[in-house]
Amino acid sequence: xxxxxxxxxxxxxxxxxxxxxxxxxxxxxxxxxxxxxxxxxxxxxxxxxxxxxxxxxxxxxxxxxxxxxxxxxxxxxxxxxxxxxxxxxxxxxxxxxxxxxxxxxxxxxxxxxxxxxxxxxxxxxxxxxxxxxxxxxxxxxxxxxxxxxxxxxxxxxxxxxxxxxxxxxxxxxxxxxxxxxxxxxxxxxxxxxxxxxxxxxxxxxxxx
Numbered sequence: 001x002x003x004x005x006x007x008x009x010x011x012x013x014x015x016x017x018x019x020x021x022x023x024x025x026x027x028x029x030x031x032x033x034x035x036x037x038x039x040x041x042x043x044x045x046x047x048x049x050x051x052x053x054x055x056x057x058x059x060x061x062x063x064x065x066x067x068x069x070x071x072x073x074x075x076x077x078x079x080x081x082x083x084x085x086x087x088x089x090x091x092x093x094x095x096x097x098x099x100x101x102x103x104x105x106x107x108x109x110x111x112x113x114x115x116x117x118x119x120x121x122x123x124x125x126x127x128x129x130x131x132x133x134x135x136x137x138x139x140x141x142x143x144x145x146x147x148x149x150x151x152x153x154x155x156x157x158x159x160x161x162x163x164x165x166x167x168x169x170x171x172x173x174x175x176x177x178x179x180x181x182x183x184x185x186x187x188x189x190x191x192x193x194x195x196x197x198x199x200x201x202x203x204x205x206x207x208x
Contacts, residue, residue: 015093023091031087031145039089039102046106051113061112061172062105068164069100072157082152087145103132108165112172125165133158 026032050058076082077094088095111128115121133154140146148154 016091019088019093020091022086023088026087029087031143032089034143035087035089035098035145039098042102042106046109049110049113054113057172057176058109058113060175061168062109064168064171065108065161065165066101066105068168069104069161070096072160072164073100076152076157080151081149083146083148085145086147103136104161107132111165112169115169118169121169122166125162129158129162129165132161 073094073096077084085093085095085099089098094100107128108125111121111124115124137146137154137157141148
């Protein structure tokens with residue numbers, strides 16, 4: 001049986017040397033600064049708009065969506081070669097920081113925050129997914145920051161993330177239901193313990 005370990009290792013080293021060389025050519029260029037500006041703008045707007053009373057919940061949802069986007073990039077970009085980020089903020093491939101850990105999760109945290117029902121969520125999800133895959137990515141492709149190859153379409157990625165965002169919301173609803181039930185049980189147990197531990201009233205012998 002053939003051992004492909006060394007072959008894969010050498011190819012990955014060669015790939016990184018190419019990625020690093022491409023990054024050196026693009027770092028501090030106008031397109032690179034555009035990515036820096038996008039990241040700063042998105043995190044600033046997110047911090048202004050985010051409901052800080054729900055920060056833990058929103059970060060959990062954003063993390064779940066980010067994992068979905070990372071998986072999409074790993075499978076489609078690295079393994080199947082369906083697209084390439086020609087300009088990266090850091091010398092890594094794919095550029096998960098901008099696309100997977102900034103644009104996508106921050107957008108969908110706002111989608112989740114402003115959706116009080118499933119109907120509102122699907123509308124907001126449609127808007128958020130369209131903004132990313134029919135707004136930002138086509139602009140990046142026009143500017144040469146991103147390049148797609150045959151076997152892939154924007155609509156394919158749109159559908160994957162659109163559905164994944166819905167699945168992640170369903171998981172969040174399930175988690176919140178489990179938490180509510182657990183809190184109710186703890187509260188009930190606490191009340192029962194308090195009732196049992198409450199001392200009986202001492203009889204008043206001075207009463208006639």
